[in-house]
Each structure stands twice: as structure tokens, then as C-alpha cells.
Amino acid sequence: MRKRRAENGEDTEVNITPMLDIVFIMLIFFIVTTSFVKETGINPQKPVAETARQKPHANVLIGIDTEGRVWMNNRQVEVGQVRQLIEDAVNETPESSAVLIADTEAPTGVLIDLMDQVRLGGISEISVSAEPESQ
Numbered sequence: 001m002r003k004r005r006a007e008n009g010e011d012t013e014v015n016i017t018p019m020l021d022i023v024f025i026m027l028i029f030f031i032v033t034t035s036f037v038k039e040t041g042i043n044p045q046k047p048v049a050e051t052a053r054q055k056p057h058a059n060v061l062i063g064i065d066t067e068g069r070v071w072m073n074n075r076q077v078e079v080g081q082v083r084q085l086i087e088d089a090v091n092e093t094p095e096s097s098a099v100l101i102a103d104t105e106a107p108t109g110v111l112i113d114l115m116d117q118v119r120l121g122g123i124s125e126i127s128v129s130a131e132p133e134s135q
Contacts, residue, residue: 041074044103049130060089060098060123062114066105070114079113086121097125 042063062082063071070077072085089096098118102111111128118126 041071041076042101044101044106046101046129046131047104048133050133052130052132055097055099055127058097058099058127059093060086060096060118062098062100062118064100064102064106064110064114066103068107068110070110079110079117082114082117083121086118086123090122096123097127098123099127099129101129 042065044063044065061072065071070079070082072082077085086096086098100111100114100118115126
């Protein structure tokens, strides 16, 4: 890029420092305000429910497959480990909420055990995922 000479003979340059400052401040703002959702690691067949509705957001997702195995953060965990993972999530984000994504063939006992562990971990807002009934 060529520098242009002003009429008085001095070199002029475009100062982009203020623009870079604004871009970095905006980047920091978006990073801080973004809540990151950790996926379960499985894609179970959800049951269909007539009253199913979209939940705005939840930051803790727990999956249960057909054999009753529990999945959090893209890895298989034991039911006994869920409470500690929930406590960690609550420490990170105090207004945490949880969604249990159980397969249609998943054992109900595991679902109830998980609900207990989530509540004992400090999250009282728990939802069970379902597909809306097609019209």
C-alpha cells in the first residue's frame, strides 16, 4: 500500500487501532455472554408427546440409551457420577437447568435415579425430552 503525501508534505496513514480495540471488546463481550451447551454424545429415539414444547435453553444434557447407559459431555458415565458432574455445572452456572434425553426403550428406573441425582446435585428445573406429535 502506498502512502500518500499531504499537501503540506507530511506522510499520512490510516490509524486502525481504535477499530481493533472495538473488535476485541466485542469479541470478549460475546465470549463472556455465550453459554456453552455440552452434548450428550448419543442420539436416542425420543418418545412422542402431544404436549411437548420447545424449551428455550438448558446447559446440562443427559442421555439414556436403550440399555440404560448414561451419557454426559460426549462420554458414558455411571449414575453415581452424575451428582458430582451436576454440582460442577451448578458451580460454573448457578441458574443451570437439565434436560434428560431418554430413548423410548430406556429403563424407567434409570430415568428416576437420574432425576434424583440431578436434584441432589443442585438443579431443581429438570425436563424430559420428547418429540412433538405431528399434526
